[in-house]
Amino acid sequence: MNTNSAVTNTQAVTNTQAAPADTPQPVPVSTMTPEAAIDALRALRAQLGDTTPLTIAQRKALRSKGQSSIAVLQASINVIGALDNVAQAVGQPASDVRQMLDETNRWTAVEDELRSMLNGVSSANLLRRQRVSLIAAQASGIGTQLVRDPANAVLVPHVQELKRLKGFTRRKKPTQAPGTPQPPASGTTQASGSGTTQPSSPGTPQSPASGTSQSAASGTPQSSAPGTAQSPAPAIPVSQVPGASGSHQA
Secondary structure, three states, X not given: OHHHHHHHHHHHHHHOOOOOOOOOOOOOOOOOOHHHHXXXXXXXXXXXXXXXXXXXXXXXXXXXXXXXXXXXXXXXXXXXXXXXXXXXXXXXXXXXXXXXXXXXXXXXXXHHHHHHHHHHHHHHHHHHHHXXXXXXXXXXXXXHHHOOOHHHHHHHHHHHHHHHHHHHHHHHOOXXXXXXXXXXXXXOOOEOOOOOEOOOOOOOOOOOOOOOOOOOOOOOOOOOOOOOOOOOOOOXXXXXXOOXXXXXXX
16 A cells, blocks of 8 residues: 555656756746836936946956955944044045945845846746747748648748758858868978978988989899989909800809
8 A cells, every 4th residue: 555655656756847948938928028128227227326337357356356354344444433533534434434335235135136137037038039949940840841732832932941041051150170280290201292301300211212323221223213324234254154155164
């Protein structure tokens, strides 16, 4: 009995799991148009006063200068209130500085609220875009199937334009650059396109150019280029030629 209850509870938990990310989410409905929202935000900005955005470098510099803890700030404000000469030197009474610190802490709640609102607006717009993309993909697939029927010839130019745009989008994607050849290591010999050899490290034998003569270690002469004069071989006396008249065999 307990085993059946456990199985039933496990199935219920499995069925109530969160939907995957690719499942179409409901599109949020807003009671305000985007234009009305922009007007309301601009009116709110006018009421907030000077809200000039800072650059990334300016924000970084201000953060690095304002790293004091709340306890340190409170203690520093107490120093101002302890002696009027300190208040006159900084140009602010302790009560005004304490009020500025209190307002700073309260405006952090406004920052958090605006970040949360921006996240919500961006997420809602992303869901709208995802919904439109899903409907467009369905329309493209259905249109491609129906255009095969001559009765739906009105879809031909639309499907052709859709295919053209998709092909243009694929061609615009940057292709990966082919791998550049690595430079040869120091001391290696590499032939260039003109047939000449690149210099190698000292002590490395160079391959002879085409048509040049080079003696090998065995002493065998190499063929030279056509038209190059060669020294004739030494003459052998007739008396040393085997079988010749006048030769003497040992």
